[in-house]
Amino acid sequence: MIRDAFPPLIRQIQNIAFLTGAVGLGLSFIGLYLQPQQFFISYLFAYLFWIGISLGGMVIVMIHHLTGGAWGFLIRRPLEAATRALPLMVLLFIPLLFGLSDLYIWTHPEDVAHKSVLHVIQKKQEYLNIPFFAVRAVIYFVIWLGIAYWLNKWSSEQDQKNQLELVLRLQYFSAIGAILYTLSITFAGVDWVMSLVPGWYSTIFGFLLGSGQMLSAMAFAIIIAVSFSKTKPLSAIFLPGRLHDLGNILLAFILLWTYLAFIQYFIIWSENLPHEISWYLPRVGSSWKWLGIFLIIFHFAVPFIVLLSRRAKRTNSILMGVAVAVVIVHLVDAFWLVVPSLRSQGFQLYWTDFTVPFGIGGLWLATVLWQLQRKPLVPIQAPGAEEAMEHGR
Template structure:
């Protein structure tokens, strides 16, 4: 059987538009940082952790697929590889955070009015929470992720030419073998970038929480992409409703997983009510922050859970894409809810750079992904399991 596709050379218009939006958005955000440093930096951190989380989670999902030796997903694997390959871009996009660390993280130069006990605790954490080590750690996170995504993308595209089955074996081995490392990377990245915003607070499950939301968004993007990527040389034309159904099931599973992790953290901290843990929720359960939390409970769990129970919806690409789009939005609200109360504990704060950062970082990510895609097939044309994937049917 043959798959009649050429190497992808399209997407120029989208790449230019996304790139332009990214440059303008990023430029505006940098201007915002110059004008209103702290608010703009916190907004930027929300956008950065949103898009970087998706890049890291794409890599993890790809590696999970390889570790499981999943065959049905071969036809939708290439966009995932490209999304994972965007991780290198975030090295550059991390620079504003490094430059503005003293405005974001109170542990960089603790204020004397924090109290003696807090200062003592921060002194205890100093071997971990210090600027050079923070930067080195983030460098390690990126090195690991870039290495893994580069190898997997490289082997996969090389197979497009050679059809060598051994390249599949290598991808599977690296996928399984690299998972423990990437699991630690995303967990400690969550601790560093997000949890240390409240340096006295801690939660062992926090890394898993960040992962859960990010992988949910990755699957959501994959669903939207699959729906949109139809036309000349694009993989979407080869994706059947059976694949879409599986993506819908994955989305449903990770909606449940996010809910499970969120409840685990909330319930255990709420019920123990310890002074060192509960402030995280006290701030978020108070005053105008309450509606945001309630919105997340319904928007991030109950509404998509109810919608995705429908088999019919999961097998209707356009309707599934609507739920996926909704989840992409609520994940952004989730990260906003994680980050912003540190800066504005009394009420939700909206700064215009939240929009510019979202489109700035996002636009550049999308443009970069399209650029990486160009010159390659949009599906792994010589993967030994492509035929199995194309003929996949629900049992």
């Protein structure tokens, strides 16, 4: 019955996404044979982007449980569906374990020529080693899968019975889950991204990574919500006021990401210490700087200016266009976080930089759309849902 409530087009998109993912990954594994290091570089940034939407969606769902608000009923189901794609992302993480030696210099310190870098690696050897790296990854996934499981389980129970006990349980669990997410994404950011340059560190990098995940997840949720705005029961609560709220939240995440990115750069630029600038040197001292300028313009300035308009935030096509642009540009940001550390000579593109994101993204999107059809688009029985249908103009 639930599937029949969805337009047939969603199943066609799901099939196309799955086919695109299968073909994309199939072509990409040819690159694994021809250029293994470039394949794993492409795989890492693409993986970080797609799992980021699932994790960011998990955080936004927890924020909604903690704060309430009618805005959450428009996007809760798409974000919950995104969290249920995490088991797929666990499987897709496995190929990265076979590419650690192609990505991380600390896996073969005997080849390090620079004495200062070698000294840093030796000091961190008890932490930066392959077995402990894999163990920590397992811990992260256990935390994320556990949070996603209980959020979805209790949300499904709300569809059957509207009890205050479930509301309080989700609130308390979300408070704990938000803390666990903050800690785990910080350590994951250190392991998966910062350790590409072992001598570099930033105390706010985990927050920067997390803010980007929430930004991309919100943009994705807006795309789905607008796409199904005429489908019942979502159409009953898809009102200009609710759309305006989503636009404001998207703008807030853009500002948060911009603030963290700027303050990190500003502090490191002010101190100008060799071990701190090592991550930025290839990004500002070569042709990579143009990609940084691109991000300043299209990841901040353009969506910021557009979303200042009340009309833009209340117009389906405009807000959806901004959301699509944010998702695409955030993929470029994931590329910028990873690739210059490994292609430090200057801006370079390989064909796997296109096939791998399509491959992982196709499988991820097909899974999310499949999961989305398994529940009603709106948690009707949840507290506040009825009020959301009556207000918002």
